[in-house]
Structures are given as structure tokens and as C-alpha cells.
Amino acid sequence: MTAPQRPSPGARRRETDERAAAAADRAAVLRALHRPGDPLVLPNVWDAASARAVEAAGFPAVATSSAAVAEVLGHSDGEATPVEEMLDAIARIVRAVSTPVTADLERGYGMAPAELVERLFATGAVGCNLEDSVPGTGTLVDAGRQTDFIAEIRDAAREAGVDVVLNARIDTFIHGTGTPAERLAEAIRRARLYVAAGADCVFPIFVTEPDAIRELVQQAGGPVNILFVPATPPLAELAALGVARVSFGAGTHRAVQAHLAGMLTRIASGADPYSRLEER
Known part of the structure; x- marks a missing residue:
């Protein structure tokens, strides 16, 4: 029996370039969906079936929830899921839909920026959430350190030829200290730093007060993502406030x-x- 021919180096290179070009197109589509006042609404998913349901309902993109995926895989949230299992789950979700997929990667599961980008793109996802507190402890990461992390991921993504859509989560409203006004001020400070470092969107999780949302939208320097929870204003009001993205996190799975x-x-x-x- 004749052994199957292996693709030549040139053919492999062309295939790699074609995959990168297709991923770049999906990333561009996902980025363009972040429109202040006309937000991208993302009912987060946890497996291929839920991803197909979201796509069938007409949503133009799919986002994973780390907490929901972890629970389905038998783990707890807070990077307790082995990274290989999380990435395999994301890859199955990507294969199940034709829309762009953005993945919740918590704080990167200990991966260095170049590895994170390489392994994210291997799943087919073209966006990711990255949070600025230490999973499992809730300790806020130094803003300068997180800014460097975001900048390094942005550089690695551009080097790879796919400008990943970075959604920088800001945890001052759940893990910060001080008065509500001080937490808001710190969220704005971090938002500006993260946008300057290359974040496409900032995600001040668990901010629900309309005045605070308005202030963030006006001061962040880039698109703002709001988590929809029972205390959050209705979607129409979030749009009127200038929000560019609305996530449901683990709420859909719950x-x-x-x-x-x-x-x-x-x-x-x-x-x-x-x-x-x-x-x-």
C-alpha cells in the first residue's frame, strides 16, 4: 500500500496563511460588532449545543463563560479547570458555529502571552476575556502589571497575524476597596490604561448603577461591556447609556x-x- 503523501512545506504554509486570513476576518467582524449605543448582546454559552442555540436565535457572535464551562466539565471556576480541557471545550464550541467566538480565559491559566495567543488561535476563537484579579483569591492585580500583560498579548497577536479582540475585565467593583466612588475612579483609571495598551473593550464587571455606567462609558476611552444581572438596567437603557457590549456570564447556564x-x-x-x- 502506498503511504499517503504529506503536504509539502509550501502547501502547509499556504494552509496556515489561509487559516490566519480567515481568523483575521472573523476577528474584524467581532470587533465591528462593538458599537456604543447599539451593543453586541452575548448570552454566554458552555458547550456546542448551547452555542448552536445562540447562533440559531440570531445572535451574531458567541461568547463562552469560564464558570459555566468549568461546571460542565466537572470543575469549579477560578482556573481550576486544566487548561487543556478548557481549550478543548472552546474548540468544540468554535466548530459548532459559523459565527465568531470569543473565549473567557479568566487570567490566562498561567500561560505566557505568546503561548496564550497561539493556543487560543488553535481553538479557532478570535476574541478573549482577561480579568485583572487573581482567580481563586480575588486579589486585584497591579494595574501596571495587567497593562503590560495586555500589551504583550496584543503584540503577540499581531505577530501571529490575527488581531485578537481583547476584552479587559476590571474587577474593582467586586474585589476593590474603598467607597463606591473610589472603586469607580479606579475602574476608570484601569480602563484608560487597558485601552491604551490595546484592549478593544473594557468590562467593569458587576457595575449596575446607571450613573456609574454612564461615567464609565464617557471616561473609559473605549467600548464598555456590562454584565447583565438582575440589578442591571434593561437592555434598551444600557444602549441609551452608550454601552457597546452586554454579557450574561454564567447567568444563562444557571x-x-x-x-x-x-x-x-x-x-x-x-x-x-x-x-x-x-x-x-
């Missing part, structure tokens, strides 16, 4: 799990688990 728990309770009691579905 809602699905709550629905499942309700079905299981009805099954265990002998009730029809589908009756409430039919009433909706």
Missing part, C-alpha cells in the same frame, strides 16, 4: 440548571414535567 432542577422535582413527584412548558 437559568438552564434551575429549569432542569424544576423538571426533576416534578418528575420525582410524579407530575408531568412538560405541562409548564406547554403553558408558556
